[in-house]
Amino acid sequence: MKERFLLHVCCAPCGIAVIDELRKSYDLWVLFYNPNIFPEEEYRKRKREVIRVCERWGVPMIDEDYDAASWEDEVQGLESEREGGRRCPVCFRFRLFHVAEIASDLDFQVFGSTLTSGRNKLSAIIDPIGEEAGIRYGVRYYAEDWKKGGRQEIAQKMASDMDIYRQDYCGCRYSLRDRHTEEETRPV
Numbered sequence: 403m404k405e406r407f408l409l410h411v412c413c414a415p416c417g418i419a420v421i422d423e424l425r426k427s428y429d430l431w432v433l434f435y436n437p438n439i440f441p442e443e444e445y446r447k448r449k450r451e452v453i454r455v456c457e458r459w460g461v462p463m464i465d466e467d468y469d470a471a472s473w474e475d476e477v478q479g480l481e482s483e484r485e486g487g488r489r490c491p492v493c494f495r496f497r498l499f500h501v502a503e504i505a506s507d508l509d510f511q512v513f514g515s516t517l518t519s520g521r522n523k524l525s526a527i528i529d530p531i532g533e534e535a536g537i538r539y540g541v542r543y544y545a546e547d548w549k550k551g552g553r554q555e556i557a558q559k560m561a562s563d564m565d566i567y568r569q570d571y572c573g574c575r576y577s578l579r580d581r582h583t584e585e586e587t588r589p590v
Contacts, residue, residue: 403429404427404428404429405428405429405511405512406428406429406431406509406510406511406512407424407428407429407430407431407510407511407512407513407514407544408431408432408433408464408501408504408505408508408510408512408513408514408541409421409424409430409431409432409433409513409514409515409516410433410435410497410498410501410513410514410515410516410517411432411433411434411452411515411516412436412448412515412516412517412519412520412573413436413448413451413452413516413569413573414448414451414452414454414455414561414566414567415451415519415557415558415561415566415568415569416516416517416519416520416548416557417432417452417455417516417519418455418557418560418561418564418566419519419548419553419556419557419560420516420519420548420553420557421455421456421459421461422459422560423553424514425459425461428512430461431461431462431463431464431510432452432456432461432462432463432464433463433464433466433501433504434449434452434463434464434465434466435466435497435500435501435504436448436449436497436573437466437468437469437470437472437473437496437497438470438473438477438493438496438497438573438574439468439470439573439574440470440573440574440575440578441575442468442470444569444573445468445470447567447569448567448569448573449465450567451566451567453465454564454566455564455566458564464504464508466500466504472496473493473496473574476492476493476496477489477492477493477496477574480492481576483576484576484580485522485572485576485577485580486522489574489576490523490527491527491531493574494517494527494528494531495531495535497515497517498515498517498528498531498532498535499531499535499538499539501513501515501535502532502535502536502538502539502541502543503535503539505539505541506539506540506541510541511541511542512541512542512543512544513532513536513541513542513543513544514532514543514544514545514546515528515532516548518546518547518548518549519548519549519553519554519557520549520572521549521554522572525545525546525547525549529543529545529547532544532545533545
């Protein structure tokens with residue numbers, strides 16, 4: 403019997419190759435929990451694409467409510483941090499501890515996240531947080547740098563083949579702010 407695996411997916415481009423790989427070895431379920439995504443319209447776009455991927459392969463999906471206010475409370479005081487700064491580990495922790503709690507409550511043996519798929523997301527920061535969450539909730543954390551082993555290229559091709567929406571910023575209001583600031587200050 404396959405182990406039950408709860409995979410936190412941040413977006414379809416990061417998740418598509420991971421879902422395809424894990425569904426072959428586990429009783430895989432996807433959890434969409436991303437209260438950091440801003441604005442809500444962007445959140446809905448990303449969720450819609452994850453639903454498409456899950457439906458394609460018959461992978462069950464759990465959809466957590468959009469609770470941006472709780473996320474904003476969690477990162478309060480870190481608004482001026484740039485992407486990759488002190489705010490990001492707080493965001494990872496907020497989401498991964500929630501995923502671990504859900505995994506424990508629903509009797510999953512393993513949980514993981516596609517967060518390490520992002521080109522600017524370091525597994526050296528994310529994985530220790532996931533491991534700590536797993537210890538707290540008694541669920542094994544699956545540590546993997548999903549960028550490695552050609553997976554990023556595979557994911558890009560799969561997303562292109564399925565015409566998956568590809569966002570151009572991490573997701574939170576502050577990464578969007580930074581993206582616009584970079585565009586405004588870039589030499590022409």
